[in-house]
Amino acid sequence: MTWVKICGTTNLEDALAAAEAGANAVGFVFYKKSKRAVDAATARSIVQKLPEEMARVGVFVNEPVEKVVETVRQVGLTAVQLHGEEDVEYSRRLHRAFGNGAPRPMIFRSLAARVFDVPDDQCVGWDPVQAGILELDENYHGQRVRKLHVAEDGDLFLETHGFRPGVIGGILLDSAARGGTGKTFDWERVRPWVGVMNSISKLVVAGGLAPQNVAQAMAMLHPWGVDVVSGVEAAPGKKDHEKVRAFLKAVRRAEKNA
Numbered sequence: 001m002t003w004v005k006i007c008g009t010t011n012l013e014d015a016l017a018a019a020e021a022g023a024n025a026v027g028f029v030f031y032k033k034s035k036r037a038v039d040a041a042t043a044r045s046i047v048q049k050l051p052e053e054m055a056r057v058g059v060f061v062n063e064p065v066e067k068v069v070e071t072v073r074q075v076g077l078t079a080v081q082l083h084g085e086e087d088v089e090y091s092r093r094l095h096r097a098f099g100n101g102a103p104r105p106m107i108f109r110s111l112a113a114r115v116f117d118v119p120d121d122q123c124v125g126w127d128p129v130q131a132g133i134l135e136l137d138e139n140y141h142g143q144r145v146r147k148l149h150v151a152e153d154g155d156l157f158l159e160t161h162g163f164r165p166g167v168i169g170g171i172l173l174d175s176a177a178r179g180g181t182g183k184t185f186d187w188e189r190v191r192p193w194v195g196v197m198n199s200i201s202k203l204v205v206a207g208g209l210a211p212q213n214v215a216q217a218m219a220m221l222h223p224w225g226v227d228v229v230s231g232v233e234a235a236p237g238k239k240d241h242e243k244v245r246a247f248l249k250a251v252r253r254a255e256k257n258a
Helices: 012-021 040-047 065-075 088-097 187-200 214-221 241-257
Strands: 003-006 025-029 055-060 079-082 106-112 134-136 145-150 156-161 163-165 170-174 202-205 225-228 233-235
Touching: 003 202, 003 241, 012 025, 012 040, 012 241, 025 040, 040 055, 040 065, 055 065, 065 088, 079 088, 088 106, 156 187, 170 187, 170 225, 187 202, 187 214, 202 214, 214 225, 214 241
Parallel strands: 003 025, 003 225, 025 055, 055 079, 079 106, 106 170, 170 202, 202 225
Antiparallel strands: 134 163, 145 156
């Protein structure tokens, strides 16, 4: 089943509408410059009224590690979404800061689709190791291999030896690193890469999704999850509950037709 997140949640009414429609997760934006920003106290008051099985994702932009950890614990978040210039070492420090207790919050890394918008004769500006999705396996003693192959249909697949999963558990592929633009990216341009991304991580597609186009995005990219903000809003920070229900219906219908 496709994981569905309704992001930019600012109030309990909208969060409950998302839960009743069948969403798997709600997202809270802890970025003060966003029109959809909330504080930890507001998010916590909402989370306390949600079904326990519903994922609660916090969106952060260049916040200190200590602040992210404090917010996660205060609100009761189950996942973190990084949307700034946080590098792989930042992600490792964040992972360590959560400690060894279970369950650890999952870490998603936002990836702007423009990294794939390069001429075909140039190397794409994306590296799963640099992104924190893969890391060196110190216990591996053979020859390390990380090589892209092109299949007959033009899709790409990644051969890896000597690597293990990194601290980043999911990729949020968006039209812009900060998200919230309401614009789609070139799905066709990215399509050859989705096999690689899905094979090494949980791929979540965002950027301009709406009830009218989410089925097309799913058919082209086969993501693990989809993320929507403006496509189900009446105004920034305020959801249109009919659009929320329509979005979920479109996703579940697309699954049946796949």
